[in-house]
Amino acid sequence: MRYLHTFRTVCEAGSLRAAAGVLHRTEQAVSYQLRKLEEALGMPVFHRGSGRLTPNAAGERLLAFCREMDRDWEALHEQLRDAGADESPLRISAVSGFGRYQLLPLFREGPLADIPIRMRYPIAEDVVRHVESGAAYIGFVHRMNAHDRLRHTPVGAEEIVLIAAADSQAMLSCEAASLQQAHFVTYDESDYVFATWFTQVLGAPLSRLSTIAHFEELEEVLDWVATGRGVSIVPAACMVDHEAQGALMALRKPEAPCRNTIYAVQDPARSHPAVERTLQAVRQHARF
CATH class of the missing domain: 1.10.10.10 (Winged helix-like DNA-binding domain superfamily/Winged helix DNA-binding domain)
Structure with a gap:
């Protein structure tokens, strides 16, 4: 699709x-x-x-x-729209990094485990399209989109980090001069994520960005970077297991952590009984 x-x-x-x-x-x-x-x-x-x-x-x-x-x-x-929200699962559409690694655990073993769901992880543009068409009752994106009908509400934040192989011998740091020499692994939605990190941490985009590989999913990016073949910038939540296993390391500037706002996308004319509960759990879990 x-x-x-x-x-x-x-x-x-x-x-x-x-x-x-x-x-x-x-x-x-x-x-x-x-x-x-x-x-x-x-x-x-x-x-x-x-x-x-x-x-x-x-x-x-x-x-x-x-x-x-x-x-x-x-x-x-x-x-299907008029079939009745009470009889249907909560249909959710969320950008991959936040959806897979922060939102899904709330339904898998967290406070929302009793709610039946249908969850998809498209790009931000398609998240908005799914909410607009009724394919999703609620969406989660990492950037504000102007829309005449849909409501975008900030509900939390995710940390974005620069990652490299844990055993990498390259002298990499969160400085423009060092990053100009690095080879980056990109993925769908990485343009926005990279731009956010460069702006918040460096104060400006890199004048030159060298790309060594591109993948669709973050898991592929993490596996590639873990081999030492490039670096990337990803939501911190997605690399916790790799970091614990000693495969990846996250590079941060303690004085300038990068946080990206997460927005809930809703159609005021359409809802589901579990939407408000979901928003409350997300606000508590993904605090600013």
């Missing part, structure tokens, strides 16, 4: 650069997802060799499928 959304965005935007801007991702990440989609299909879906990316015959059929699927998806949600 994520690859199809990226494919449709590229078709409508006409180029990797334009699509990357719409999706809030790097061109490298968009190109990677298109490549994975074509690998899954076993065929190319674009005419290549010109400045503008246009779908070929297979791509045109796939684009028509995506548009029809969107219509069917919206129709299905319209039918």
Whole structure:
């Protein structure tokens, strides 16, 4: 589904650069997802060799499928919307770092363990889209998005840290001069996370950022960095186990810790009995 959304965005935007801007991702990440989609299909879906990316015959059929699927998806949600919140699980959409490593434990063994849930971990843009369409009763994102109808409420914060292999011999520090020489491992949503860390810790973005690898999921990033092949900037909660096992280390400036605000996304016209309980638990767990 994520690859199809990226494919449709590229078709409508006409180029990797334009699509990357719409999706809030790097061109490298968009190109990677298109490549994975074509690998899954076993065929190319674009005419290549010109400045503008246009779908070929297979791509045109796939684009028509995506548009029809969107219509069917919206129709299905319209039918399910009135089924009654009391009878349905709490549908949640959350950005991966916060959702997997801070939110899910609250439902797995924490104070919300009695609540049935359906949880997804898309990018921030899709979290908002899920709440807007009714696919989720509540969403959690790490940046404010202007929206005419949806409400964004700050509910807590997550710490963001620079990470490297624990046994790395490289002399790495939280200083611009040192980081200019480092090779970074990026992931979906890393543009925003990196920019937040650079701004809060260094006071400005790096003039040059060298990227060695890109992955979709944070687990892949952590495993790669643990081998000593690059560094990254991630939510601190996601690397606790790796740090305890001695595979990774977090580098911090004690006088300038980086904290990113977490926002709950809600549609005031749609709710679920467990939403308020969930918000209370998140506020208590992810305190500012």
